[in-house]
Amino acid sequence: MRIHKISVTNLFGIFNHSIPLNLDERITIIHGPNxxxxxxxxxxxxxxxxxxxxELVTIPFSEFRVEFDEGSQLVVTQSIDKNPKAKKHPATLQLFDSRLSKSDKFQLIDVASDSKRFKQISQxxxxVIPEINRIDSTTWLHLxxxxQLSFEDVITRFGKFLPEQLGRINPEPNWLIDVKKxxxxxxxxxxxxxxxxxxxRGRGYTRISSSIASVAAYSEELAEHIQSKLAEYGELAQSLDRTFPARVVKTTxxxxxxAEKIHAKLREIEEKRYRLIAAGLLNQDEDPDFQVDRSIDDTAKSILSVYVEDVENKLRVFEELAQKIEILKRIINSRFCYKSISINKEKGFIFQAHDSKHLSPENLSSGEQHQLVMLYELLFKAQPNSLILIDEPELSLHVAWQAQFLKDLQEIAQLVNIDVLMATHSPDIISDRWDLTVExxxx
Structure with a gap:
């Protein structure tokens, strides 16, 4: 299931927007005035x-509609009547599907008209958020x-750290859970x-403790991801090694x-090893390469055929991760001036300046950090078959980098199997692909 169109009615009481997504090219760009x-x-x-x-219900609109390629639709409706004496109704989320006998509804809250809920959320x-102090009942100071932040400002910036249940009246129904999955x-x-x-932790809620650079957090996260793959590799190796003798006996x-085919397979395996070593996933193997004698007997062939199959299965554990690391390194090393990136399985990102000095990720320029964070998000945090939303990809990027961004994005979208919807002000990001845009x- 893929989203093929989104639309909103009466946004801010003014705008009606309809955005068809480009499913063939997998990238849709929205642009327009601030x-x-x-x-x-x-x-x-x-x-x-x-x-x-x-976060959704604090935005004023009448209807927000998401249409899927198989015909179903999710529709959120709410009142934006500013008359304080008018009767308010909770925002409603509804699924329309021709395969269902009736449409299902799910009620969200209306914070503006529910003073008790507003007070609860404010408390x-x-x-949860120590970076702000309350000035009065509806205003906070960002330290x-x-x-000075209004309630809507706070929700915009910090809403993702608040408990999910604050925005709903009842537990999510199964049909909604299934759609989101x-x-x-x-x-x-x-x-x-x-x-x-x-x-x-505070009063049963997770509390924000500090801000850290995303590049530092992602460097650590990548190292943990590599360690997880190494553990998976080790478990598989132990399992295969333990059953190796029995499988050799049974294999013909x-x-x-x-001998030539076996030798070719072994060379192919060595090339994969070198690739994984270059990606920072394996250590340099000091064992010397060996040649397969042309006169080997059938027993040796059976042993080597099982060995080759086992090694291929072990190395396959790293295949997807290696592809992503290779793309990340290639793009970064072609963009960053006088700096290069390598990957270390204990430390994550390793940056080296032209004078061979090592740099921490936090010492990169803001433009370099923006580039690295976006690439990491797209390659390592996006789930297959998902929709990735990118807000202002051009921030802090040099014009030349902006011009290359769309080509990089197309390559990544195909590899990771994602759709992308991004919002930009930059004609350099769009380049000559105005056919992908919606104004x-x-x-």
Missing amino acids: GFGKTILLRMLNGLFNSRYL IIDT PTHE SMPVRLIEAQRLLNLSNVL APSDLT LKGP
């Missing part, structure tokens, strides 16, 4: 498919920047250089298996 709702549309999609309903905000959605935000770490080498217009 204030027309590009980022908001991405937030709405992310809120809907990641149970961040509180949780004070508990790092000294900005079949259509993963991930947002790469414009503010992507900092990660908020959650390690403290194919009659057409020659947001005024009323």
Whole structure:
């Protein structure tokens, strides 16, 4: 199941937008003047498919509709009547599917008209987010920047750290859970250089403790991912080694298996090893290569055929990860001036300056960090068959990097099997692919 169209009615009480997604090319670009709702549309999609309903209902709109390629639709409706005396109704999420006898509904909350729920959420905000202090009942001070934030501002920035259940009245129904499982959605935000770490607990809720650089967090995460693959590799190796003698006894080498074919297979395996060593996944093997004698007997052929099959199965554990690392290294090393990246299985990213000095990921420029974070998100955090939302990919990127971004994105989309919807102001990002764009217009 894939999303093929999204639309919104009465956004901010003004805009009506309809965005068909380019499923053939897998990339859709929305552009338009500031204030027309590009980022908001991405937030709405992310809120809907990641149970961040509180973020969704704080945005004023009448109807938000998501249409899928197999004919079903998810529709969120809510009232944006600003008359305080008017009767308010909770926002409603509804699935329309011709295969169902009736459409199902799921009620969300209306924070603006529910003073008790507003007070509850405000108290949780004070508990969970230490970076802000309450000024009055509806305003907070953001301590790092000294900005005054409204309730909507707080939800926009920190809503993903609040408990999911705050935005709904009842538990999610099975039909909604099934839809979201079949259509993963991930947002790469414009503010992507900092990660908020959650390690403290307060009143039963996870509390934000600190901000760390995303590049540092992802470097550590990649190292953990490699260690996990190495553990999987080790478990498989132990299993295969333990059963190797029994399988050799039972195996008869194919009659057409020659010494030349075995040698070719062994060379192919060595090439895979070198590739994995270059990717930082395996250590350099000090064992010398060996040649297969042309006169080997059938017993030796049987042993070598099982050995070759086992090694291929072991190395296959790393195949997907190696592909992603190779793309990451190739793009980064072709973009960064006077710096190169390598991957270390204990440390993650290793950067080296032209004078051979090592740099920590946090010492990269903001443009380099933006490039690295986006590539990592796309390659390592996107699930297959998902929709990835990218807000302002051009931030801090040199014009030459912007011009190359779409080509890199197309390659990654094919490899990871994802659809992409991005919002941009940059004609350099779009380059000559205006056929992929949808312009947001005024009323």
